[in-house]
Amino acid sequence: MERCATDTDLNLGVVELSIEDLAERWSWLLWECGIESLYVEEYFHKCENVSYVVNGLTMEFENEYAYCWDVNKILLKNCSVLTLFLKNSLKSIHLLPVLSGMQERLEFDNGIILIERVL
Secondary structure, three states: OOOOOOOOHHHHHHEEEHHHHHHHHHHHHHHHOOOOOOEEEEEOOOOEEEEEEEEEEEEEEOOEEEEOOOOOHHHHOOHHHHHOOEHHHHEEEEEEEOOOEEEEEEEEEEEEEEEEEEE
C-alpha cells in the first residue's frame, strides 16, 4: 500500500482482502494519505438500509471479535454492525474499483457493507 494519490486507478481490478488487511488499509488511508472521511452504506436483510459518513474509522481485534469505532461515534449512533462482530461472520472482503476510487465490500451472512472515501 504505497500509493495514495493514485488510489483511483481503475486498472487495479478486484482484490480480496483479509480482515487484518482491511484494518491496515483504514489506518493507511487515515495516517499516510490523510483521508479521514469515509462513506458507509449498510444493506442487511430485514433491516432498513442506512448510509452515513464516518471520520477516522479504526478496527481492532479481541480474540474472535472485531470492533470498529470512529471519531464522532457515528457507528454507535447508527447501531452499525461494524461496532462489534464475530470475525468469522464476515464471509468476504473485496476492494473494488469504482469511479470515485476504490470501494471496500464487506459481505456478511445476512447483508453487505460498502465503504468508500468521500470526495
